[in-house]
Amino acid sequence: MEDKIQEGSAKTVNPDKKLTRLSSRVIIGIPIEIVTRDPTDKVLVVDAKTLVVNACGCRILLQRPIEPDSKVLLIHKLTHDEISCRVVVCRKQTKTDYYEIGISFEKPFPRFWGINFPPDDWDPSTRKRAVRT
Numbered sequence: 001m002e003d004k005i006q007e008g009s010a011k012t013v014n015p016d017k018k019l020t021r022l023s024s025r026v027i028i029g030i031p032i033e034i035v036t037r038d039p040t041d042k043v044l045v046v047d048a049k050t051l052v053v054n055a056c057g058c059r060i061l062l063q064r065p066i067e068p069d070s071k072v073l074l075i076h077k078l079t080h081d082e083i084s085c086r087v088v089v090c091r092k093q094t095k096t097d098y099y100e101i102g103i104s105f106e107k108p109f110p111r112f113w114g115i116n117f118p119p120d121d122w123d124p125s126t127r128k129r130a131v132r133t
Helices: none
Strands: 029-037 043-052 057-061 071-076 082-092 099-105
Touching: 029 057, 071 099
Parallel strands: none
Antiparallel strands: 029 043, 029 071, 043 057, 057 099, 071 082, 082 099
């Protein structure tokens, strides 16, 4: 498994594919559970919080790696909704003992997180700002 886990890089399962952002990302800590199997086929249930979410998945930090391309079940702990996913990247952080894990939904599902995403053409520089007087 260690040969598929990158250290300090953001390569994906298939580095030949061009990386394109499918939806806007939102930085938010949503409590989740990840259900997967370890290399010995034992079921693992891991509590986590998202770092970033989008309509197609999320990024999390875990103390243990999950092999890229592994199937996982992601459970939203606030709504108890479940969604089938796969791990697209597992990267060991260089300064901590944590693994940054990218998880992709089997199919895009923007409503899973219970938040409204900005439109794809949204430009944050054009948002209204409070006027100071």
